[in-house]
Amino acid sequence: MTTRKKARKKTTQKKSGRAAASRVKSARSGTARPSRARAEGAVRDLLAYIGEDVGREGLRETPARVVRAWDEAARGYLEDPVALLERTFTETEGYDEIILLTGIQFVSHCEHHMLPIIGQAHVGYLPARRIVGISKLARLVEIYAARLQVQEKMTAQIASSVNEILRPRGVGVVIEATHQCMSGRGIRKPGVVMTTSSMLGTFRTRPSTRAEFLSLIGRARRGRVVE
Numbered sequence: 001m002t003t004r005k006k007a008r009k010k011t012t013q014k015k016s017g018r019a020a021a022s023r024v025k026s027a028r029s030g031t032a033r034p035s036r037a038r039a040e041g042a043v044r045d046l047l048a049y050i051g052e053d054v055g056r057e058g059l060r061e062t063p064a065r066v067v068r069a070w071d072e073a074a075r076g077y078l079e080d081p082v083a084l085l086e087r088t089f090t091e092t093e094g095y096d097e098i099i100l101l102t103g104i105q106f107v108s109h110c111e112h113h114m115l116p117i118i119g120q121a122h123v124g125y126l127p128a129r130r131i132v133g134i135s136k137l138a139r140l141v142e143i144y145a146a147r148l149q150v151q152e153k154m155t156a157q158i159a160s161s162v163n164e165i166l167r168p169r170g171v172g173v174v175i176e177a178t179h180q181c182m183s184g185r186g187i188r189k190p191g192v193v194m195t196t197s198s199m200l201g202t203f204r205t206r207p208s209t210r211a212e213f214l215s216l217i218g219r220a221r222r223g224r225v226v227e
Contacts, residue, residue, distance in 0.1 A: 036067060039063075039067045040063035040064055040066075040067050041063070043062065043063035043066045043067065044063050047059060047062065047063075072146075073107075073109060073146060074146060074148070075146045076142065076143045076144060076145065076146030076147040077146075077147055079143045079146075081140055081143050081144070081161045081165075082161075082165060084136055084139055084140060084143065085132055085136055085140065085161065085162070085165040085166060086165060087132070087133075087136075088130040088131060088132050088166065089130065089131050089132070089133075090129055090130055090131075092127065092131055095127065095131075096126070096127060097126070098124050098125070098126055098209075098212060098213060098216065099124060099125055099126075099127060099131060099134075100122065100123070100124035100213065100216050100217070100220075101122070101123050101124070101134050101137045101138060102120075102122045102216070102217055102220035102221075103120050103122070103220060103221075104120055104122070104123065104137070104138050104141045105119075105120050106118075106119060106120065106141055106142060106145035107145065108144075108145040108146070108147070108148075108149045108154065108177075109148055109149065110148070110149065110150065110179060110181050111148035111149060111150060112150075112181060113181040113185070114148065115179070115180040115181040115184065115185070116179075116180045117145075117149065117151060117177050117178070117179050117180070118177060118178050118180070119151075119175055119176050119177025119178060119193075120175070120176055120177070121141045121158065121173065121174070121175045122172075122173070122174045122175075122217045122220070123137045123140070123141065123158060123162065123172075123173050124171070124172045124173075124203075124213050124216070125162055125163075125166060125168040125170065125171045125172070126168050126169040126170040126171075126201070126202055126203070126209065127166070127168050127169070128166075128167055128168050128169050129167075130166050130167065130168075131166075132166060137162075140158060140161060140162070141158060144157045144158055144161075151175055151177055151179070151194055151196050152196050154175065155173050155174075155175045155196040155197065155198045156198050158173045158175075158198070159171045159172070159173040159198035159199075159200055160198075160200075163200045163201065168201065169201050169202050170199075170200060170201030170202035170203040170204070170205075170206075170209060171198070171199070171200040171201060171203060172197070172198070172199050172200075172203040172210070172213045172214075173197065173198045174195065174196070174197045174214075174217060175195070175196050175197075176193050176194070176195050177193065177194055178190075178191070178192065178193055178194070179192075179194060
């Protein structure tokens with residue numbers, strides 16, 4: 001085998017290994033997945049636990065509806081962020097400034113109480129050579145939102161995925177969200193917004209780049225963008 005062929009094989013193996021690793025990370029745990037009937041039975045048990053009559057008309061179809069709802073809410077476990085971002089473009093006419101997508105709305109669920117986290121994400125990066133279609137950034141947010149989450153972890157996951165796959169000069173992610181585990185139970189403080197950020201590369205090391213990124217988000221919030 002020639003040196004060139006060996007290099008190509010090694011590159012292909014590296015890409016395949018990275019994609020496989022991502023699929024392992026994105027999949028549900030290695031334990032056997034319960035059947036749909038068992039999942040619906042668990043919902044019936046929960047309804048009985050809180051004192052409901054599981055046989056009454058309004059609740060007869062509730063277990064099936066809840067399981068279908070969670071099929072949708074947890075679809076992110078079955079999606080691969082590596083495969084999503086691997087299709088990139090290099091014809092940018094030398095563009096080397098910040099690329100930023102603001103106000104990406106999402107609904108996630110906290111892993112502690114399985115209650116909604118509702119918010120928006122701002123995702124930006126400073127390209128080195130490769131760029132990705134902007135819809136892919138929104139879909140990346142959706143992949144991680146459609147899993148049980150804590151906001152801090154979700155912020156870091158989005159930033160790390162962009163950084164590892166696109167290899168830009170810098171990445172910035174800011175998430176603002178309300179948590180119904182705080183507003184609807186426990187301390188019951190509605191309207192409180194949690195903000196998290198992850199800055200990598202030049203967004204972390206160069207204050208002027210970080211300031212420009214945050215300023216662009218601020219302008220978008222105030223509606224000072226070209227329609």
